[in-house]
Amino acid sequence: MPRPAGQPIGLNLARTAKSVSRAFDDALAAAGGSLPTWLILISLKTQRLGNQRELADAVGIQGATLTHHLNALEADGLLTRRRNPANRRIHLVELTDRGEAMFHRLRTAAIAFDQRLRVGLADEDIATLERLLARLRENSTDGGASGRAD
């Protein structure tokens, strides 16, 4: 008799993610940044992205939200935006020296946090976790019927 439920699995996932994200954001704040700032900087540094839309996708947020963050980062002097002369719809986003420095500072904090998170977890555990998370993601998007592609 397969009686599944104990605690809803989605709830557990959401609570854990909230706790972990919160702690990560604290760690980044101590280094002078924030979670969205870090995701934007690392995406800019490690990927060749053609436009802001692709950057937003890489970060996992909507274009409108990205614009908002870029405004703040530009005001802080961490990056610049200029129109691509070859296609003036496109903004070329580029890190300044200060942006580069912030990237390195946040990277140190992010690496330390990831290490902390992995304490007590064997490589095999990580692999298992990744498999289970992937399954949950699939299950959440499949069969939704109302279909909001994520």
Place this chain on the structure above:
Amino acid sequence: MPRPAGQPIGLNLARTAKSVSRAFDDALAAAGGSLPTWLILISLKTQRLGNQRELADAVGIQGATLTHHLNALEADGLLTRRRNPANRRIHLVELTDRGEAMFHRLRTAAIAFDQRLRVGLADEDIATLERLLARLRENSTDGGASGRAD
């Protein structure tokens, strides 16, 4: 040679949780509710809570955020708030008939979603996932040094 990193584990967790929460919220929206509404209703129905602070803790949000949601739910006629005559600092929050009806509607949607989420996962997988999530939660709160209790 233990080279851990591939994708940061926290990032994977956050993305998965976002996708799953999003899908769950969609499912609840189709039933006329939302994620916070559901968490508040189920907490009220299934726990004996002495005040709003305890309700906020049960839901996993701050008191200020709860007040905000209760305003909306009260305006919608799903619940009532009245002062406890024995201790007038305390608001007694009670579901109306409409609130009860909403609870049952959302419960149906929530159960269906949880079933959907569990597809392809054996009881053993669920247990493993819970163990791993618990570990991540511990790791995120331990050693933070800056100490923000979550």
Place this chain on the structure above:
DNA sequence: ATCGAATCATTCGATGTCAAATGATTAGAT
């Protein structure tokens, strides 16, 4: 060459969240 559709970014309006300050009430100490 021009006009309509597509693309890219931004703005606008809304929701959910938090931390800090405020207001009301109760409990405790003298």
Place this chain on the structure above:
DNA sequence: ATCTAATCATTTGACATCGAATGATTCGAT
């Protein structure tokens, strides 16, 4: 009895996020 502390909820001000509407530019078809 009064005064200070603590407790409970709300308000205020801020940020992150989204969807929809808007503005600018380019592309494609005629």
